[in-house]
Amino acid sequence: MSAPAVVMILAVLLIVLALVFYLVSTIVALRRITAGLDVVIGEVGEIVRKSAPVNDVVTTINEQLDAGVDLLEGLLVKKAGLTDAVGLVDGLYPGAAAAGFRNVPESTEVTAPRIGEVYTRGTLTLARLGREAPIAAASPAGEVLRNVEGGSTAARGLYPSVRHTSPEHLPTSPVIGTGAPEQYERREDVGAPRKRLPTERS
Amino acid sequence: MTLWWIGDAVLLLVVLPVVVYLLRGVLEAAKSIVPSVDGIATVATAGSKDLDAAELLLTTRDQVTETVAGLADYGGSLDVILDDAERR
Numbered sequence: 357m358s359a360p361a362v363v364m365i366l367a368v369l370l371i372v373l374a375l376v377f378y379l380v381s382t383i384v385a386l387r388r389i390t391a392g393l394d395v396v397i398g399e400v401g402e403i404v405r406k407s408a409p410v411n412d413v414v415t416t417i418n419e420q421l422d423a424g425v426d427l428l429e430g431l432l433v434k435k436a437g438l439t440d441a442v443g444l445v446d447g448l449y450p451g452a453a454a455a456g457f458r459n460v461p462e463s464t465e466v467t468a469p470r471i472g473e474v475y476t477r478g479t480l481t482l483a484r485l486g487r488e489a490p491i492a493a494a495s496p497a498g499e500v501l502r503n504v505e506g507g508s509t510a511a512r513g514l515y516p517s518v519r520h521t522s523p524e525h526l527p528t529s530p531v532i533g534t535g536a537p538e539q540y541e542r543r544e545d546v547g548a549p550r551k552r553l554p555t556e557r558s
Numbered sequence: 559m560t561l562w563w564i565g566d567a568v569l570l571l572v573v574l575p576v577v578v579y580l581l582r583g584v585l586e587a588a589k590s591i592v593p594s595v596d597g598i599a600t601v602a603t604a605g606s607k608d609l610d611a612a613e614l615l616l617t618t619r620d621q622v623t624e625t626v627a628g629l630a631d632y633g634g635s636l637d638v639i640l641d642d643a644e645r646r
Contacts, residue, residue, distance in 0.1 A: 358559075358562075360559065360562035360563050360565075360566055361562070363563075363566040363570075364562070364565065364566050364569065367566060367569040367570045367573075367574065368569070370570075370574055371569070371573065371574050371577055374574065374577055374578050374581060375577065375581065378578070378581030378582060378584070378585050379581065381585050382581075382584055382585050382588050385585065385588035385589045385591070385592055386588055388592045388595075389588070389591050389592055389595050392592065392595030392596050392598070392599050393595055393599075395599040395602070395603070396595065396598050396599045396602050399599065399602035399603050399605070399606045400602055400606075402606040402609075403602065403605055403606050403609055406606065406609040406610070406612050406613070407609055407612060409612075409615070409616070410612055410615060413615040413616060413618075413619045414615065416619050416623075417615075417618060417619050417622050420619075420622045420623050420625075420626045421622065421626070423626055423630075424625075424626040424629050424630075427626075427629060427630055427633050428629070428633065431633050431636065431637060434637070435637070435640055
């Protein structure tokens, strides 16, 4: 056999070896990809199965909540009146008056009374829930909630607290530590063993 | 004989490098997909596990229905009570 033929055979052999090496490596990589995709397909199937009823359930929940909102809005508007209802909602959730009530389109045009600046949330709740509430019973102007233009001092007077009447005269907090204006020397007997009294002999 | 040697040279210097270059490209592309698929499988597994709580939505739906029903009852009663109180 001539030398060029041997070289040709060697060259072809090298090419075949390269083909085998790289193609086998590619096959191994593709098999790993296939195995990974099998896992993905299984998990995606689980996701699809688990999320299938979510749409219907959430739709039902939203319908129920819509009905509840309609009920509460209707009751509030009926009992408190549109203006006070808007003011009450805006007092509890500032800025909510701009959105208005869903079933009362004209509620967006109502200027919300500034109830929330005068009364706290708890006071509003008490005023709405019971006529025995202090804010409703002691107010000389009658139903305080309806009197949205009433001054805040009237409400503050119902709760005699120093923080409500004169906050500028509150005593300042004491300064303690090395920066305190009054420095006291430590007593020597503090922390020392207690002196034992002599026992009486009979 | 000269042509034979030229053919050998072409085979060794042109064909073999080209074959190796192309096959290496295919192999590297295939290997680069494997981590991505493994990552997708991990995320899909975690997502499936996260959706285990989706079944609780059925309980939530029932409870919301009961709550709204109770709310309607209370609302109706409150409506009547306030009407009576205003008449007094």
